Amino acid sequence: MFSNSTKYAIKAVLYLAVHSSEEQKIMIKDIAEPINVPKHYIAKILQALSKKDIISSTKGPKGGFYLTSDQLQTKVMQIIEAVDGEERFNSCLLSLEKCNSDNPCSLHHLVFDEKNKINERLKMTTLKDLRQHIMRGESILPL
Amino acid sequence: MFSNSTKYAIKAVLYLAVHSSEEQKIMIKDIAEPINVPKHYIAKILQALSKKDIISSTKGPKGGFYLTSDQLQTKVMQIIEAVDGEERFNSCLLSLEKCNSDNPCSLHHLVFDEKNKINERLKMTTLKDLRQHIMRGESILPL
DNA sequence: TCTTAAATATGATTTTTATCATATTTTACT
């Protein structure tokens, strides 16, 4: 459903959501290890997310990555779109085109409503929401 | 959501469902062109599906691919599994492991019910069903 | 039986995605 890169991005950002703050920055290697993602790979992803202002970073000693409280309001979908691009989610199941209810492909009716609902949830749910679930023990951050 | 190979496979098999029969076999090139898929690529896919008895084929002059009436009862999910393997659909969104409600990842609750429903539909819906929709003009076979 | 038309088997090439590596820049601290 998601690319590897997106999975990793979400895990990393959630890790930051739970463990970081402006006063508590985290280095790449201390993110990569607990979420079980190759260090160099996640570095590239985090750098891109930082450039897009989805996460924050500072260079140099005592530097690292972190989320501001504003950034805790980021929606899950924004991360997906930042990494994989917008199209991926609205594309038709069978063609290269965009899904289009006026010209539905053969699988359209089987999935459209559910896909839409998932879409809405991903657009609505913030990192803060997910952090809360994790802290309450309702979900986990998998390896 | 699906790999390229799976998309192509579904389109090709649906094309056969609509246009072929034991008396009306169709050659690779006459499948590849209308569904807009590279000829050699779809050839490989069709050969694999034939080996798994999801479609039928005969060699030689007047040969080609077709579906028996039994094969019209194939479920969409069977095609997906034949091409991409079983795991793809039951894997967790964030990890490499299988999705597991007892140890839900952070996105699990956002998608599980809907994903399940889609799953059920794909397991239930046959090629015959989809053919009927197409013939009634309720859906199309996209390029 | 010979020729031809089709799928089949096999493998090579290209493209994309994932992973690894390193030189450069910035910043904190001495």
Add this chain to the structure above:
DNA sequence: AGTAAAATATGATAAAAATCATATTTAAGA
């Protein structure tokens, strides 16, 4: 100012997915 610790930029390599190519097998029809 100088040193070290961090991200950043850039690019190289590896693995996987997609695409292309071709020799072999099978069956129909002359």
